[in-house]
Amino acid sequence: MAQIDLTLAPTGKKKSKKRSLWADAWLRLRKNKSAVAGMIMLATILIVIYSSPLYLDYDNDVIKPDLTQTLQFPAKGKLLGTDELGRDVLARILWGGRISIGIGVLAMMLSSIIGCTLGAISGYYGGKTDGIIMRSLDVFMAIPSLLLMITLVSIMKPTITNLIIALAIGSVPSVSRMVRAQVLYIKGQEFVEAIRAQGASDFRIIVMHILPNAISPLISQFVMEIAGLILAISGLSFIGLGVQPPDPEWGAMLSSGREHIRDVWHVTAFPGIALVLTVVALTLVGDGLRDALDPRMKR
Amino acid sequence: MSNHYIEVKNLKKYFQTPGGNLHAVDGVNFTIDKGKTIGIVGESGCGKSTTGRLMTMLLEPTEGEIFFDGKDITKLTPKEMVEYRKKIQIIFQDPFSSLNPRKTVFHSIAEPLEIHKVYATKAEKENRVYELMELVGLSDRFVNSYPHELDGGRRQRIGIARALALSPEFIVCDEPVSALDVSIQAQILNLLKKLQLQFGYTYMFITHDLSVVKHFSEEIMVMYLGQMVEKAPVKELFANPRHPYTQALLSAIPVPNLKKKKERILLQGEITSPINPRQECRFAARCSFATEQCRKEVPDITDLGGGHSVRCLRIHEI
Amino acid sequence: MQKKLLEIKDLTIKFHTDDGVVEAVNKVSLTVHEGETLGIVGETGAGKTTTALGIMGLVDCPPGRIEGGKIMLDDRDILQLDEDEFRKLRGKEISMIFQDPMTALNPVFTVVDQIAEVIANHQQLGEKEAEQKAIEMLELVRIPAERAYEYPHQFSGGMKQRVVIAIALACNPRLLIADEPTTALDVTIQAQVLELMKDLKTRSKTSMILITHDLGVVSEICDQVAIMYAGEIVESGSLEDIFENPLHPYTNGLFGSIPDIDKEVEFLSPIEGLVPDPSDLPKGCKFHPRCKYAQHLCSVEEPVFQEYSPGHYAKCFVYEGKLPAKEVKKYE
Amino acid sequence: SQGTASQGNASNGNAAGPKSDISVVLTKIGNNLDPAEANSLDTSTIMYHVYDTFIKFDNDFNIIPGVAKEWSQPDNTTIEFTIGEGYKFHNGDPMTIEDVVFSVERLAKVPKKAAFMSMIKSVEASGNKVTVKLTEPNSGAIRNFGDVFIVSKKYLQEAGEKYANAPIGTGPYTVTEYVPGSKVVLKAWADYPFDKTKIETITFKAIEEASAKYIAVETGDADFAGIGARDKSRAQNNEKLAYFEGPSTFTGFVAMNTTKEPFDNVNIRRAMAYAYNNEGISAITPGKTIIDSMVPKMFSTYHSSPNLPKYDLQKAKELLEKEGFHAGNPLRFTAWTYQGNDPELEAFQAELKTISVEMDIQNLEFGVFLEKMANKEYQLLVGGWSDTTGNTLSSLESYWSGSFGQMNITFYTNPKVEELYAKVKAATSEAEMKEAAKEIQDIAAQDVPMIPTATKMSYYAMNKNLENVQIHTSGLVSFRNASIK
Amino acid sequence: MGRYILKRLAQMIPIVIGVSIIVFLLLSLSPGDPAKMILGLNAKEQELQMMREQLGLNDPIPVQYFNYMKKVAVGDFGTSYSTKQSVIEMIGVRLPPTLILAFGSLFTILIVAIPLGIALAVKQNSPFDNIMRVVSLFFAAMPGFWSGILMIILFSVHLGWLPANGFDTPSAMIMPIICSSIAGWAVNSRITRASMLDVIRQDYIRTARAKGLKESIVIRKHALKNALLPTITSVGMAVGGCFGGSVIMEMLFGINGMGKMMIDALRQKDIPTIMAGVIITSVIIAVANLLTDLAYSFVDPRIRSMYARRKQRKEVAGHGAN
Ligand SMILES: Nc1ncnc2c1ncn2[C@@H]1O[C@H](COP(=O)(O)OP(=O)(O)OP(=O)(O)O)[C@@H](O)[C@H]1O
Ligand SMILES: Nc1ncnc2c1ncn2[C@@H]1O[C@H](COP(=O)(O)OP(=O)(O)OP(=O)(O)O)[C@@H](O)[C@H]1O
């Protein structure tokens, strides 16, 4: 009984591509008004910000002071006014967004790679492995993350790379926990057992089957975590450990202008608004994704 | 060593729980002959699925041996195990949760072929997948569908196609139809039966629905709290149930037939906890025939001949 | 014939979802007499629960909406009541046992609280008295009083279902709707619960609607049976009518699908095909794509729900005389 | 300039008005109340109410009596103080001459005072006279006694380590509550043997943010605060507030490590000085005035040297090119700051960029900053300091090898300067001192280890009813004579 | 329950040890010489050496750590390098404001976010819901120091209602607490709303409605208790955040709290202070987690019975016997 001796000629033809889960989620996302608003906002922000090298010259527009034009109010030509070095606030916001969002995204990616690995191993194998990983993460959880970041940054020098690393380390424990919880839930589902019954290795099960299922409900959280990280950078900048000058960064701009908020509000207000808008957009998209990927929304 | 195709000896599985050892399967013995079906019935939580998982080595038994074609599969090395997996497959109760929600029908069915690298070329693999879909009656327009887009009947067909992919010899069917509608249920039962006739599969059929199991199998084992309480060929069991639990179970089935109404045996009380069970007949708490003795010793299995055996102390009195 | 307690006429309920409009209940008409038990049988998604929720006034809104029909309790159309009046009916005149006992009880309150609540709500009783009465109810469903102060998770499935029954019966409703009260339970436990329900029914003379997909259960306790398919009643009649003389091909198919414990067959004779997509129902007779006897007519025109013999209705062209009668065979 | 922000008539000594409480905002409150450890103006301000010092200074840094009523320098290595009578410590003990001697001698154990103590050979007492012998002639040594607070020998020895948190002195106020880093409450000492003060309690609290300091006064939470320049006009226009401004001894600088590349090269240092747009950069922060010497303007020894490079990018570029740095081979180095975002440094950075100099800015923790500075690890840093004693010598120490890692953070050394410094130190006349100091400033302007950048005005806002607050040029504030209307 | 609490408290020990090892290691690796910080820049190398010897900084790091922990074990957290005060005394002064700030904001989060979340869930998709969703998003997205500055300008400067500074009177506590909890209001009202919507869909809510209960009772009694768990989790997790985030609030409002102390100590490389601060903070976070879990069991009897598991099992066995 080695092979099924069915002589039926296989049809071979395939039906036109059906929409995938993601396409499905996309359809649902498109129907979600606030998510669409968020996506439009986010897309606009990203396009405007990331195309800034096309219309801004870093040396001349972004970092070059004009000490004759300091703290000018918004006017023609300098739509959002100038900062205490006479630099165009708008140009710095646009450029700074590349850095703020870039750091947030990269830190999130780093922490989700580490977090997913740890969470998946911990959740899948359970037992002692789980115990060791989780207890170590508990330790990191018990140190307030801002403090941890400050210590790390002050040990490693506040370069952008180190900021990303410090932010990522700060958020690894919570990411791992989320992933672990998902993995635990998915591991308990029958399909994992079904795949094991076919002889798949643990590696294959984790990478091909569990992680894709575990991550998609978390994607919205990851998106929102980016927002949290951008806020964390601004907190670090407040204590002077954020992105180092002359690079503009929203948090740093926001906190450096706070001294004159009563006179020249625009120096603080506009970076703040940019930050808030981005975070709002990210959150809206994240919320939308969560709903779109919610299995209960499936038929 | 006997000449049975499958022989299970004193199979035990205890789970460690915070409350103590949970005796999920506690010393089960049975045999299955090639091309035959054994039905396993019993209350929820009596260890049916655990037995099924042990048979497919998804769980390590705490104790006992499982001989498959004369080889004890509990002692295989991981490498040998991979080979063995090709021969033993399992179909699960809930076709939705047993399919990866993020894989298309094609990939779900192709998964075992990929794991074992059975086919050298993509085309061969694809052909095999279409062949299997045809076999279980799935139209090929579903190759790119996701489980959530399909109904229960089709999902279960994917599960079956996947189980058949590696041309197994023995299939554990763990309540394959209980999540399905009656009309679909019949389609699937027919399919399984047809496949058995066509390819000579050996089935272990787990269910709590006695009418289904009667329709489907040659021999039935009734389990109660991890133990076998009665085992007999189908006809014998239905005609002559000996264990009080089997009797109650049989009488409890609501029959959609107005003429054949029978007297119910109603069980009182709740199922006892399987955690650290005492030295007693596990059914004693609910048994109307139970005596002091039943509450003090674990009954042995009595062989009544003709493949009929019962675990009851008072077998000869009731 | 007894007095009519509940009469549903052309009840139509639709769900307006993102994926389109689901016609969950389509022109359903039913009658329940006093002291009588009506069984509603049908497969998943047939609209059984939705019908019941319609009667309870608990259809999720949005997305659900009652789009037509009448529900007469005695002589009042309860669909015309305002929310507050309707609320007073619930639990008192009509009560309902939900499908899944595991989730129907609030996990954070003791069982006695949950029973006492409905008593206190509808009868002018103090807390202590309501509790006393709740404990009586528990004993009535054979749960010892000393377990009254436990939480649902400490109970087994069968016990929980009995608590749910106790809640439903606590105020002696005139109509009890039981939505698949035993599906989630083991056979032996199911037998206990069914026995209990039968017992209570004979004692309190409550009318009952029993929703199930298990014909066996129906044969145990129902007097009248209605078969639902894709939001419609396709056949209704007395228990004998349906079991001895099923008319509709779907009803026949259902009987053919169940393995008969007393018969030996190699293969079952299932209904081929699958339940239609509820948001995209076929034209004409909704069953025609799966019907062995379907003709062209069935796919264009919708049959009428017609009385075939006194009290025995069916929705099939055969009984309208538009198709030859001999084609539909009784199941073997 | 007149340093007393007095409104109306100065009140007569004895006609004490109602006793009252005030609250004063400082930037930082030290972690330690031992006056010997005090190293910030803010802490000193608190100390001046609790303690008395040997001598004090008027607003032009002329020496005026403190505990010492008279002083003289019979020769250039001897200082004689005549100590006044009637002083008592807060615990009731009268102040003795031993206490006075002890107050100096104990500083030998305080590392922070090592530089001061190294000048002193011995301190002796006889009667009410204290005679200090110096190790070498030192014209500025006497000024350092403005920083020597009189402590109780007995009490200090009893208290040991605890002293830092519960000090007693001879001043008119006692410490009643101290929360390190946050708050100090002083209470008028009932048994103060001299003129009674009019303010009953003074609460000093720390607020770092300049805008918050002003808000505290504006909202009436505090009665007195040094405020930021940005709030100046607001304070002036606020009818409920009195406003005061005055110069300070603050001296801002850019320091370059002369022992490390590339600033071991004088041409590159000069190039930096040429590239420093002092006018423009100082304008970033309101209230800053550019300076051209490390010696504050109000000191008699101040000299504006023509040698100091004036902003001229072209010259800077030429110098750099001479040293082989140009667009193809840009000069690169790292600048350190500990101030968080430093717009001035950023402006300098941008300026340098235009002449192809790549300056990285690194923000360091203060501790790390200090350590790297002392270890000669840095290349360029920005900073500033203030002087409370009007001591020319300590300003000039920035160029003296004896002060490596302390005042001379650039590790600059020049034999000629050493010689001149010794001259200033040993000077017995003002003219002599001025002459040598001028020469040092000329050489320093030529070698520019440090670029003097700017000083800043001090601005204060206070409750309109608060009178007779003394605000010293050095930044010290005294409420000893203050009163509430 | 008591045993459970004891067990949990015991589990905190390894965590605290872990935290102390990591922080000690980080501090040892970080640049900066404590001796220099203590003695000042003028200190001579010989004096520095003596000071290092005295502080035990010349020992290998594990020995230093071990010596430190030996003292901690008997409750001696040492003396701060920079203030010369006993670290315990310092923390004794600074902990209360931080605790008030942290728990005050947790408390306000609870009393604001839960009712708001319920209101939003009940009025799902109403204009009120939509407006509040946008408003709360803005609040959640605002960095704390920014909203802080704005609030100071509004409430202290323009309206003169609240002091801009300090933390000693109840009125001075209002702004810092609101400021550090405002994002929490937004986030947690969203969480409550979501879990409320989730709970409202549950079968037991339908059961409650089928009893003929008033909708307000259904929501308040049946839905709320079940919907609280995610909010409790989130608020419990926020404790750590409150401690970290309070640094900024402390700086902004001039509060003399742990956060500012820790930052200052970090700047001064004041190892005893940092270590003690971190250890105590981690203990508080662990206790807060424990409290969260106890709050769970207060809300949910299923969790409660898990704690009392052993006893429970015996009872079940008892039932089986009769
Ligand atoms: N992984 C596990 N860990 C602990 N206990 C388990 C585990 N798997 C099963 N059990 C317990 O073992 C007993 C038998 O479970 P099993 O799933 O085999 O029962 P079953 O007869 O298949 O029941 P059902 O009809 O509900 O599927 C149950 O009490 C169950 O709770
Ligand atoms: N809240 C809802 N929103 C959208 N569609 C719904 C909703 N509730 C029910 N439906 C749809 O209405 C149809 C009838 O559902 P209903 O629950 O009444 O079926 P049922 O006969 O009770 O099925 P089952 O046997 O599974 O309980 C189904 O197609 C279902 O998908």
Ligand SMILES: [Mg+2]
């Ligand atoms: Mg099972």
Ligand SMILES: [Mg+2]
């Ligand atoms: Mg239903």
